Amino acid sequence: TTQVVWLRNDLRIKDNPALFYASQNGPVEIIISVTPEQWRAHAESPAKFGLRADLITLVTHQCAELGIKVSLIEADYFSDLPDKIVAFCQSIHAHDLWFNQETPLDERRRDTQVGNLSEQHGITVHPQATDLIVARPVFSQQGTPFKVFTPFYKRWLQILSLQDRTPLPSPAPQGKPLDISHIDLPWHETYRNDLWPTDAESIKQRLWLFCHHKESHYNDQRDIPSLAGTSTLSPYLSLGAIGPRELLFAIEYNCDQAGRDWMSSIWLKELAWRDFYRQLLLHFEALNMSKPFKLETDQIVWNSPETTFQAWCDGKTGFPIVDAAMRQLSQTGWMHNRLRMIAASFLTKLLFIDWRIGETYFMNTLIDGEFAANNGGWQWSASTGCDAVPYFRVFNPTRQSEKFDPEGEFIRRFVPEIASLDNKSIHNPNAESRIELAYPHPIIQYKEARQHAIAAFAQLNSTK
Numbered sequence: 001t002t003q004v005v006w007l008r009n010d011l012r013i014k015d016n017p018a019l020f021y022a023s024q025n026g027p028v029e030i031i032i033s034v035t036p037e038q039w040r041a042h043a044e045s046p047a048k049f050g051l052r053a054d055l056i057t058l059v060t061h062q063c064a065e066l067g068i069k070v071s072l073i074e075a076d077y078f079s080d081l082p083d084k085i086v087a088f089c090q091s092i093h094a095h096d097l098w099f100n101q102e103t104p105l106d107e108r109r110r111d112t113q114v115g116n117l118s119e120q121h122g123i124t125v126h127p128q129a130t131d132l133i134v135a136r137p138v139f140s141q142q143g144t145p146f147k148v149f150t151p152f153y154k155r156w157l158q159i160l161s162l163q164d165r166t167p168l169p170s171p172a173p174q175g176k177p178l179d180i181s182h183i184d185l186p187w188h189e190t191y192r193n194d195l196w197p198t199d200a201e202s203i204k205q206r207l208w209l210f211c212h213h214k215e216s217h218y219n220d221q222r223d224i225p226s227l228a229g230t231s232t233l234s235p236y237l238s239l240g241a242i243g244p245r246e247l248l249f250a251i252e253y254n255c256d257q258a259g260r261d262w263m264s265s266i267w268l269k270e271l272a273w274r275d276f277y278r279q280l281l282l283h284f285e286a287l288n289m290s291k292p293f294k295l296e297t298d299q300i301v302w303n304s305p306e307t308t309f310q311a312w313c314d315g316k317t318g319f320p321i322v323d324a325a326m327r328q329l330s331q332t333g334w335m336h337n338r339l340r341m342i343a344a345s346f347l348t349k350l351l352f353i354d355w356r357i358g359e360t361y362f363m364n365t366l367i368d369g370e371f372a373a374n375n376g377g378w379q380w381s382a383s384t385g386c387d388a389v390p391y392f393r394v395f396n397p398t399r400q401s402e403k404f405d406p407e408g409e410f411i412r413r414f415v416p417e418i419a420s421l422d423n424k425s426i427h428n429p430n431a432e433s434r435i436e437l438a439y440p441h442p443i444i445q446y447k448e449a450r451q452h453a454i455a456a457f458a459q460l461n462s463t464k
């Protein structure tokens, strides 16, 4: 009988466990759930909506080539899905439902509800591994989840070395290619599709070209925002357009070719952070509910956002590197990792604004907004999280700028009004230049702001 495969944030046909294993059991039909209100409630950005639409279109065309039909299941919220999915399965007399699991709590609850109702109607559900590189939970020898990244990573590598790493193929053709009419989605959002094209070849090329040319320089270049030193694959990864074994295959193949040990790849280590944060959501329920990992930090009395928050959003803080970062975000929907850390540290430590406000703003704006990584990154920066930066380490935006954008190349790109300044003063223009170039004065004094944050955290620690 027909096997129904339900796609969510795994919008790909290759290396997709649910799709592949379902296709081993009979002819496949695909459903893609489309829940705009739920995604908006999760603060998903217009850019991500736009990218999602194009990836849904891509998958639908790829499936049509294989003779596989794709239907959209439209609902407002996750809670509206069980009835609709069961009704769909019944309408085509299907008794098997396949999907790849996800780690955030709302998604897990959704799957449980769909699973329960399906079973009540005689439909067997077949949940498959999540989109992690190491799909099963990584535990310490005591059987507990790791709270520190480095030991997690060591164990993760051990498991990975023994794991089957071959990408799963696309399902075999099921018949003649299907004609598909126009795919009409209930939103029309735009995004920078010049930066993130959605044809299969471009996506694959980005991975392979990065692994071939850039991966070996990643450690030296990853922190320099003016260079294209990172993969910029995050928008695709957040919607599952590339599978975990495809990533591994590209790393292993290219490292082998270059005579390097793939297990020592620093890029692979960065990908382990993605697994780490996603797994945390499984083990520490409170993280899914806007709670800090270090619960005591919930006692902090943050500043009210008011005008400083708006200046941060608009890239008008008067700190050039922060402003360049925030303008990169609003202009492209993406921000370099070093800058995410600088911008988040600035908001939480120097403006002393609640990390959750920044977290939501990022989700609302990022094309790669992804709950686990975003929450992890914000809590890391705010010193409220698991294995976070120590609270007394407060980034100095000017020093960060001098170190990671030494010639001001990145600043010049996104803060053109100060592009004429020399390589030294561009990091912190003097008062005269600011007036002359119509660039804002700093909205805070670094030293005082830093002391305030450290004192607030220190007080917390002393009362613990």
Ligand code: FAD
Binding pocket: 222, 230, 231, 232, 233, 234, 235, 237, 238, 270, 271, 273, 274, 275, 277, 335, 336, 337, 338, 340, 341, 344, 362, 366, 368, 369, 370, 371, 373, 374, 375, 376, 377, 378, 381
């Ligand atoms: P690369 O350096 O090429 O890394 C490859 C992939 O590994 C990334 O695409 C991503 O999937 C994963 N990855 C890399 N670093 C991390 C990390 N620190 N944590 C988790 N995964 C990682 N990443 C998101 O995908 N979505 C987010 O919403 C997000 N929000 C963040 C918020 C803050 C405050 C911080 C500090 C980091 C955030 N990150 C987020 C992590 C990281 O900044 C991005 O994954 C990275 O900048 C994406 O660029 P890239 O694809 O070129 O990364």
